[in-house]
Amino acid sequence: MAKRDGTFTSPELKQAEEPSELLRELVAHLRQNRTQLREEWVVRITETRLLTAMTKEEIFAEATSVYDSYVEALETEAFEALQAYARNLSERIIPRGVETHEVVGIVLLLRDVLARSLFAKYQTDFKKLNRILDAYEPAANRIANTVAVGFVQERERVIRQQQEAIRELSTPVLQVRERLLILPIIGVIDPQRARQLTEQLLRGIRTNRAKVVVIDITGVAAMDVTVANHLVQTVEASRLLGATVIVTGLSPEIAQTLVTIGVDLGKMNTVGDLQGGIEQAERLLGYKVETLAEPR
Amino acid sequence: MEVPILKQGAFLIATFQAALSDADLNQLRMGLVQQVVKFRSRAVIVDVTAMDVMDSFASRTLREIAHMIRLRGAETVIVGIQPEVAFAMVQLGLTLEGVATALDLEEGLAYLNEKFKTTN
Numbered sequence: 001m002a003k004r005d006g007t008f009t010s011p012e013l014k015q016a017e018e019p020s021e022l023l024r025e026l027v028a029h030l031r032q033n034r035t036q037l038r039e040e041w042v043v044r045i046t047e048t049r050l051l052t053a054m055t056k057e058e059i060f061a062e063a064t065s066v067y068d069s070y071v072e073a074l075e076t077e078a079f080e081a082l083q084a085y086a087r088n089l090s091e092r093i094i095p096r097g098v099e100t101h102e103v104v105g106i107v108l109l110l111r112d113v114l115a116r117s118l119f120a121k122y123q124t125d126f127k128k129l130n131r132i133l134d135a136y137e138p139a140a141n142r143i144a145n146t147v148a149v150g151f152v153q154e155r156e157r158v159i160r161q162q163q164e165a166i167r168e169l170s171t172p173v174l175q176v177r178e179r180l181l182i183l184p185i186i187g188v189i190d191p192q193r194a195r196q197l198t199e200q201l202l203r204g205i206r207t208n209r210a211k212v213v214v215i216d217i218t219g220v221a222a223m224d225v226t227v228a229n230h231l232v233q234t235v236e237a238s239r240l241l242g243a244t245v246i247v248t249g250l251s252p253e254i255a256q257t258l259v260t261i262g263v264d265l266g267k268m269n270t271v272g273d274l275q276g277g278i279e280q281a282e283r284l285l286g287y288k289v290e291t292l293a294e295p296r
Numbered sequence: 297m298e299v300p301i302l303k304q305g306a307f308l309i310a311t312f313q314a315a316l317s318d319a320d321l322n323q324l325r326m327g328l329v330q331q332v333v334k335f336r337s338r339a340v341i342v343d344v345t346a347m348d349v350m351d352s353f354a355s356r357t358l359r360e361i362a363h364m365i366r367l368r369g370a371e372t373v374i375v376g377i378q379p380e381v382a383f384a385m386v387q388l389g390l391t392l393e394g395v396a397t398a399l400d401l402e403e404g405l406a407y408l409n410e411k412f413k414t415t416n
Binding site: 198199202203205206209211233234236237238239240241242243 | 399
């Protein structure tokens with residue numbers, strides 16, 4: 001609200017230059033030059049190689065609605081509509097691989113394009129320009145902030161959703177031979193999932209009367225000390241039920257981790273890959289697999 | 297409540313009931329260790345199917361039984377540990393190392409028959 005120029009002004013003039021007045025003038029200017037400014041913005045977007053995942057027509061269509069929402073947010077100073085639009089936009093463009101920097105980039109570009117147009121319009125009246133910018137900048141920054149936060153929130157929501165989906169993925173305990181179970185583990189194991197896995201495995205051993213279990217962890221990217229200890233406990237508990245456990249598919253990274261954190265793997269029976277594990281299990285169970293004929 | 301010890305061929309079978317007192321466990325331990333030599337048994341099967349909780353005393357006793365039986369020249373197989381009990385035991389660090397285990401009585405007998413068939 002504070003005026004930068006200490007010079008005296010007539011009351012009417014002062015009235016006319018309240019920030020809301022200035023904003024109204026600004027919005028009128030932006031509405032008037034909508035076509036030109038929007039096109040300039042699209043050109044800048046293309047020049048800076050943002051939104052490369054989208055076609056030119058799509059960029060133009062999005063730019064139009066972003067521009068209108070932007071001007072509307074400036075006018076009403078109500079950010080809810082813009083926020084909703086930003087979320088909706090993010091929902092549409094995230095699956096197409098649009099990155100955070102691109103979204104932030106285009107909003108900042110629009111801010112710059114509009115600021116330039118203000119410079120051009122008020123270049124003769126420097127004091128007026130100053131006051132217009134005083135009104136414009138906080139609002140524009142808030143808009144940029146809103147859009148960026150909306151995008152990031154949407155992104156986080158998608159990530160959370162995917163994490164839940166991974167957790168809910170069932171962990172099948174499969175019988176591949178009489179008395180032989182396999183338990184393929186894929187994805188992230190947290191303590192909660194590890195417990196669930198163990199329960200299912202122990203129950204599976206009992207219902208299938210399994211003697212050998214192959215736990216395949218090829219699909220597990222990383223393992224921490226808690227999960228590693230849990231795995232050891234699972235192996236021991238299975239033994240109490242009379243089943244031998246073979247662990248297969250330990251990646252070099254996991255092997256490194258386990259050695260570094262000093263988990264006692266002496267009780268674990270490990271084989272390089274799932275095939276080797278199943279072959280060893282078959283030997284333990286007394287199966288002999290033969291080729292009867294050349295494969296066709 | 298006393299735990300019955302059954303003689304089945306060359307093996308002894310003891311079946312745990314639910315809720316055994318520490319005194320019952322001690323009695324079972326002594327009974328098994330005495331009878332294993334008396335009947336010239338080759339192995340002892342301890343069936344714990346009925347136990348849905350296993351405290352540290354019970355599982356320590358199981359391990360002691362197994363080690364004492366070995367010193368008396370026979371082998372022990374623990375059978376019928378429930379899945380929940382198994383995991384609880386492991387979390388308490390009671391893993392019964394060096395003691396043979398099997399899913400149930402049938403499996404335990406099959407294991408022992410197989411084992412003594414090959415050694416003879």
